[in-house]
Amino acid sequence: MLPRNSAEPRIRLTDVRHDYGSVTAVGPLSLEVPDGEFLVLVGASGCGKSTLLRLIAGFEEPSHGQVRVGGGTPTPGVTAGVVFQQPRLLPWRTVGGNVDLALGYAGVPRPQRAQARADLLDRVGLDGLADRRTWQISGGQQQRVAIARALAVPTSLLLLDEPFAALDALTRERLQDDLRSGAGTRADAVPRTTVFVTHSADEAVYLGTRIVVLGRQPGRIVLDLPVDLPRIGVDADDLRGSARFAALRAQVGHAVKEAAAA
Numbered sequence: 203m204l205p206r207n208s209a210e211p212r213i214r215l216t217d218v219r220h221d222y223g224s225v226t227a228v229g230p231l232s233l234e235v236p237d238g239e240f241l242v243l244v245g246a247s248g249c250g251k252s253t254l255l256r257l258i259a260g261f262e263e264p265s266h267g268q269v270r271v272g273g274g275t276p277t278p279g280v281t282a283g284v285v286f287q288q289p290r291l292l293p294w295r296t297v298g299g300n301v302d303l304a305l306g307y308a309g310v311p312r313p314q315r316a317q318a319r320a321d322l323l324d325r326v327g328l329d330g331l332a333d334r335r336t337w338q339i340s341g342g343q344q345q346r347v348a349i350a351r352a353l354a355v356p357t358s359l360l361l362l363d364e365p366f367a368a369l370d371a372l373t374r375e376r377l378q379d380d381l382r383s384g385a386g387t388r389a390d391a392v393p394r395t396t397v398f399v400t401h402s403a404d405e406a407v408y409l410g411t412r413i414v415v416l417g418r419q420p421g422r423i424v425l426d427l428p429v430d431l432p433r434i435g436v437d438a439d440d441l442r443g444s445a446r447f448a449a450l451r452a453q454v455g456h457a458v459k460e461a462a463a464a
Contacts, residue, residue, distance in 0.1 A: 250421025
């Protein structure tokens with residue numbers, strides 16, 4: 203885990219711009235994300251959401267500006283647990299073997315891994331599938347393995363790039379509920395900072411404590427919206443049916459449409 207400077211937010215982007223050749227994909231933009239926040243990035247395809255996530259994870263370096271995570275430069279595989287749009291599982295390992303690999307990187311002692319693996323697979327609805335090969339399960343199930351693998355690593359930061367897009371509605375809602383109610387909490391009960399990418403205004407409002415809408419290429423912040431909805435002691439259906447939820451969803455949806463049309 204990166205050294206922590208208490209004066210720093212968990213994520214700080216300062217005048218960040220990222221280019222692919224002559225095309226500017228993101229920025230310039232600046233953004234701070236404090237510890238424990240659940241930030242959702244929303245926008246139309248091609249607005250730079252995934253690029254921004256890769257910059258935060260350390261998979262790419264910005265063309266201009268600075269990305270700091272936990273007070274330091276992000277390091278791939280160390281800074282954050284990451285779930286991509288595609289599962290990226292190791293096909294020569296079983297479902298359980300893919301999770302075990304993450305548990306090993308996380309430093310979980312070998313005698314404790316079987317229980318930890320079982321708990322993680324149960325959390326994502328894959329109980330009893332540990333011995334299956336990855337090619338023997340559906341695409342949606344493969345994505346659930348990827349989510350379990352990311353949750354296995356006790357980092358302070360979780361990055362998710364449209365992780366529920368391939369899932370059926372029931373599983374998607376279950377995992378949304380799990381994330382919202384604390385699946386991103388570390389073993390020491392400290393809430394992880396989470397950055398979640400989606401196209402859905404509904405999903406953004408349900409999951410986030412804050413929503414950032416990005417405009418069309420190059421991606422820039424067109425809306426930075428705190429979400430003032432209760433996160434505990436409320437029924438999911440009641441929350442989604444509330445007037446405040448509808449108002450926030452409409453505000454986010456309108457901002458996305460306006461930005462895409464600009």
